[in-house]
Amino acid sequence: MNETTSLIRPRLAGIGLVIALIAGAGGYGIARLAGNPTNAPAAGQGNDAGRKVLYWYDPMVPLEHYDNPNTLSSMGMKTIPKYADEGGGNTPGVRIDSSTAQTLGLRTVAARRGELENGLTATGTIDFNQRDLAVVQARATGFVQRVYARAPGDIIGAGAPLADILVPEWAGAQAEFLAVRRAGDAALIQAARQRLVLLGMPSGTIAAVERSGRPYNVLTVSTPTEGVIKTLGVRAGMTVAAGQTLAEVNGLGTVWLNAAVPEAVAGPLRPGQTVRATLAAFPGETIAGRISAILPETQTDSRTLTVRIELPNRGGRLKPGMFATVSFGGNTQAALLVPSEALIRTGKRTLVMLALANGRYRPAEVRTGRESGDDTEILAGLNEGEKIVASGQFLIDSEASLSGVEARPIGALTPATAVKPAAPKALxxxxxxxxxxxxxxxxxxxxxxxxxxxxxxxxxxxxxxxxxxxxxxxxxxxxxxxxxxxxxxxxxxxxxxxxx
The missing domain is CATH 2.40.50.320 (Copper binding periplasmic protein CusF)
Known part of the structure; x- marks a missing residue:
């Protein structure tokens, strides 16, 4: 008994009712319709003359076999013949004549070679580009004399002042430096200047002391880059220590779009790949970017990977926290394709129903790959051009299971019939x-x-x-x-x- 049979067994009551209704209209199911349609002559007559009968059976109780057509099954139903050319011989499978196939609405398609587009779409949010972050620290210990009108979230330019800090330690060192300069000893002047550098005095302040000849004990802390103030930790009257962080400024020239991509479909993504993003804030507008990194950690609660995309931020329009939809399309690969509706998934394996010659049908095991639109990629188990049933395959599979027809295994394909590699794509x-x-x-x-x-x-x-x-x-x-x-x-x- 295969997996498909095990899936069908729990529904025997429902199937039995359907078969009974079909029987009332002139048959007992697919086997009845295929082997002895309502209007067909009895066994041994007309079209069935000359066909060898193996036994008689009731499709509702297929394991009960009888040696004459006049015997009723254990369910009180009239039996039908099982012919030797049904599901046996050199061509395994179940046989359904063309009129019955039309009645059942069977539709066949051929496995075809085509281009499978990467239609992956994910959602994400805009975040700051953490590589464009500047940290402003105190260069020396001192007291905050003045703060400028700044607050977290303010957008400022490069060199914008944040606070004035009085540094008492600089007073004595600068007085010594000025005294040495008046003495004219070059070696001592160099040593005094080096001491000012080690005390954290900027080179511009040292130059101002040399030009004016008077000390500068107040340091104005400025931002080294333009951007938005993320944190601000300086207030009037407070004491700061050398190396203390006073502010963090994040640039806005580029931003990150962190997209959550399910791990099951993230395999084909690569850094450098171009993507397109649309934002709810700018409907109808598409922004091009590229994948800068695929973070190495998977989110255990959602089973997603974070794909980091770098986007240009002209005019600072993209604000951290904005919602975006990301399309990773644009890459296509040649693949063997079948309609997704033709697949029979049992939970342990995937089957398709092969449409063979002379009205025969047989299940075949396949290994599937990616899906795009209405198509699914076939990695193994099927050849290009082979015909499969795309509609009504579940009914045939039920009959194949009841008749004991084994599915064609994936390994049955020979190298001569294996899928040929795709031709090189245009550049x-x-x-x-x-x-x-x-x-x-x-x-x-x-x-x-x-x-x-x-x-x-x-x-x-x-x-x-x-x-x-x-x-x-x-x-x-x-x-x-x-x-x-x-x-x-x-x-x-x-x-x-x-x-x-």
Whole structure:
């Protein structure tokens, strides 16, 4: 007994009712319709003349066999013949004539070779680019004399002041430095200046002391970069120690989009892959970005991986916390495809129902891959061009199980009938300028690639062969062709644009 039989057994009562209704209309199920339709002559007459009868049976109790057609089954039902050419001989399977197949609404399709698009879509949220974070610390111990009108969340420019700090320790060191300068001893002057540096005095303040000849004991703490104030820990009147963090400023030139991708479908994703994001805040607008990292930790509660995508943030429109939908499409791969509705999933294995010659049908075990739209990829167990049942296959599988027809195993395929590899895909071509080049990669500022929806951008490509870089240098304009294998975009052809 196979898995499909075990799935059907708990529903025998319901199936029995269906078979009884069909019997009332002129048959006892698929075997009845296939072997002896309502309008067909009895065994040994008409179309069935000459066919060998193995036994008579009731489809509702298939294990009971009788040696004559006049015997009623244990359920009181009239028996039907089981012919030798049904599910036996050199061609295993169940036989259904064309009229019965039409009555059952059977629809067959051929396994075909096609392009399976990566239609993966995930959701995520915008976050700060943590690589663009500046930490502002106190360079020396002192007292906060003044704070400027700043607060967390404020967007400030580079060099914006945060606080004025009085540093008493600088007074004596600066007086000593000025005295040594008046003495004119070069060695002592250098030593005094080095002491000011070690006390945390900025070089600009030291230069101001030299120019003015008077000490500067107040340090104005400023931001080294533009961005948003994430934390601010300085207040008027407080004492600060050397190395104490006063503020954190995060740049906004680029942001991260952290997308939650189910681990079951995250395998094909690679760093450098281009993605498209749409945000609820900007309906109808698509923003192009690329995968910068796939974090190594899986979220145990949701079984998802965090895919980090870097997005440009022109004008600071993208705010951390915004919701986004990410499409990882654009990459297609050749695959053997069948309609997803044709699959019979038992829980332990996956089957399809083969449509053989002379109205015969037989289950076959397959191994499936990715799904996209209404199609499923077949990795093993089926050949290109083989016909399978896409509608009504569950009824045939039930009859095959009752008749003891074994499914064709995956290993039954021979190398001669194995799926042939796909032909090489065409390259995507555009023109770009070489920004950086190594033996294994090239960074190009390239024009748009309409075929895959890429805008103009600067990105790094792998080199398919080191010889592609021969005779080229930084600044050259080149025409290049590339593809997108799992390892990332790879240049396969590159030539210098004429006229340079």
């Amino acid at each position: 995507y071509e555009t023109v770009g300028k070489i920004e950086q080049i190594t033996a294994t990669s090239v960074t190009l500022s390239h024009e748009p690639v309409p075929a895959i929806g890429w805008p103009a951008m600067t990105m790094t490509f792998q080199l398919g062969a080191p010889t592609l870089a021969r005779g080229l240098k930084v600044g050259d304009r080149v025409r290049f062709g590339f593809d997108q294998p799992p390892a990332g975009p790879t240049v396969r052809r590159m030539t210098k644009v004429a006229g340079q």
